Amino acid sequence: MSKVVEFRGVDNLVAAEVTKDDNELEGGYEVGEVFSVAPVAEISKTTETSSETKYYDNLPALVINSEGSDEIGVTCAIPDLATYAKLVGKTIDESTGAMIDGERDPKYFALGYRFKKTDGTYRYVWRLKGMFAIPDESSQTETDGTDSNNMELTYTGISTTHKFTKGGKPAKAVVVDDTETSKCDVSTFFDTVTDPDTLKAKEMLIAKIDEGKVDESVVG
Template sequence: MADSKISGKVVEFRGCDNLVIAEVTADDKENEYTAGAVEVLAPVATVSKTVDNSTETHFYDNTGMLNIRSEGSDEVTLTVPVLSLIKLAKLIGKTVDEETGAFIDGDAEERYFALGYRLKLTDGTYRYVWRLKGTFSIPDETSETENDGTDTNNQELTFTGIKTITVFKKDNKRAKAVVLDERDGKCDLAKFFDKVQTPDTISALKKSV
């Protein structure tokens, strides 16, 4: 009889922090992928990711023999405090008048960002994430009348992540994200958020002699 016990430590997600962005400055077949300086986006309360995918089964001889899977974009939902107008304008490609500070809600400029964050696990370790290319949707804003209670409203940002056009040398593929788990103990994570990490820039831990 096979052993039914699950080996290894069971962990769950319990926390998130270090929400950062960097604007994607190049991503095409002629140039390598590049991104600008990393900057803090906002304190973060929740991070939630879903993947747009579909699977279709093909039948032969009255039997399902082949699954065809299609993987689309990632959707990352972030709960954050109310952003400044300057930060909001940058994320969604709008403008702020320098003289008056007025947010001008006109035509949007197409801007792509890389998104980084950490997810804390119940054993105290972290999962490190860089999503390499995506856009932010215009967030909804809700504010209710003030009363004697303690209710307030924050903002919810939606980041839609897609694959890069750039094909990385590491595995000769395009990529949507680089995700590393501290528990594996294989990668040098000390400067993970100093710049956007790609499959070609992540570094393995140096083995002691």
């Protein structure tokens, strides 16, 4: 019987502004510094998909599939005001620290996080390009109970314009399972945004490739 594993934990919610995304082979995808968003309670993903069956000669002949954007739902503690303003495209008055809730200047961000699994391993994720919606906010009077309100962020993830060398295509995300047999080095996964071309193999595997003991194609 195959090993049964489920998700049971989430942490390390971070983001970085996408500062460049174009078709240039060199430097076509660039990001700013990684910053912490907020302590996270839950993350969910829904992918927009559609399919249609085509009929010929009174028979189903083929199915046309399409894949759209990803909607990432993030339940988290309330971000500090500067982080919140950055994510939703509002202005912070540097002299007072107040947010000026005026016209938006929304930007694209990469979004990173990891899921913990029941076997103690992790799934590492960088979503490479997307935009945050303005979240709903609510609070209520204090009572003798324990009720409180967190925040739900909605991030719409799309594919990059830039075509990465690995795969030769745009990408929406990099997803790595860190297991005993994993080939990827995740020790610095969240230090910067890890994209398909900056994803690194473990040093031991690289050494074996250099020695000709492992085909380089197994890494990409």
